[in-house]
Amino acid sequence: MDGPCPTSFIRLATELAELSGAIIRRYFRTPVAVETKADTSPVTAADREAEAAMRERIETAYPDHGVIGEEFGPARADAEYVWVLDPIDGTKSFISGKPLFGTLIGLVHDGAPILGVIDHPALGERWIGARGEQSTFNGAPAKVRPCPGLGEAILFATSPQMFEGANADAFDRLCRDVKYPLFGTDCYGYGLLASGFADLVVEAKLRPYDFCALVPVVEGAGGVITDWQGAPLNLASDGRVIAAGDRRTHGECLKVLG
């Protein structure tokens, strides 16, 4: 499929965001138990219930579609269409009362992201991107802003501690070259970039459920999002991501990280 993303899929993605958001809001800032997963990241009943509700809805609507989710793993991952879900991107923010965490709902066709929702249930803010359409923020057009180069760029990353070894050295160089490096954004940073409030998001160690939903949002707002070699993101990408509102900033960033 190279044409626009079918409207029925966009409708379902919006329903999923409503469904998960209602569950997550019920748990936010309550004394929910926090478990620690094998990778030392936290998880709560909110993550699990939100993902389970979304999977059930997808399986009812499109039983032949695949699903990959952060909490319950892959099902039919070799299907033509695969939904890629992170019920709470930024669980550490969620458990510490910070409202910037988000729900990521992506749809991948033959491995390429064609639909993405970045939903912030505690803020009432939602970005939607779909191939062939202008991205939206709460229903209004979302557009990146121009940025002539790194020296003028506001850079977001969730934490400098996402980077290790050579990646950390590269990220340090980048921090020195940009105007302001700012932290703690989770997926919110990609939404703000799509709306033209920031210029660059650079991260590492992301999993497909962390980045698949971002791609259509950033691209549909006029931005560019790739791996650190400048290649398109897909289910097999290595988890190092650059998003930029302006191709010139993206090009300079690739050189610094390369």
Added chain:
Amino acid sequence: MDGPCPTSFIRLATELAELSGAIIRRYFRTPVAVETKADTSPVTAADREAEAAMRERIETAYPDHGVIGEEFGPARADAEYVWVLDPIDGTKSFISGKPLFGTLIGLVHDGAPILGVIDHPALGERWIGARGEQSTFNGAPAKVRPCPGLGEAILFATSPQMFEGANADAFDRLCRDVKYPLFGTDCYGYGLLASGFADLVVEAKLRPYDFCALVPVVEGAGGVITDWQGAPLNLASDGRVIAAGDRRTHGECLKVLG
């Protein structure tokens, strides 16, 4: 004055937050011009107008009180009562569309903070602390939570780049000892700590207008806030701050940073 903070001062501080919040919301996520100050930090018309409006209101109500503000400097700074104002703590967040920036309104009596407001106009969230009273969050009691030690602690800091030299080494050690270090909080982190969602905030290079308002909020919620030597904060403090919800965590933190 060792008794409780007079109600009339708390009422004025609330009025100041309403006043500044209305101005700041008018500018948030609009294409406001960003200037760079001598210290390389950004400033906008929103910062200046909000501070000017608060100063005018204070001078009308209490012409003998002093005022120290981030944007317009000190006036009558040797007065018995001095208001200490940061119209936008987190201007970098403000200009990049992140709603966690806040307005800090402090009142110092003979050098000691006795009243503080942490107001987040883009989120509609406000913490108030006054000597002799329980701190509040949007009118409801705000209370810290217990945390037995660093290994269980969620730590906030605005950016690891606030620390240099020996401070950076100390902060790195601390990051390894806590459960999760999280970034990008500006003054919001102190509010979340006062509400029992996090356990520790450690920062450096703060100015009096960055920390005076925090003290009554954190203390009135049952927490402890000091410099890195464990001494109370006042107008002469060196800008290195530890806030903790639990004295045990505070004690362990002092040892790691010392």
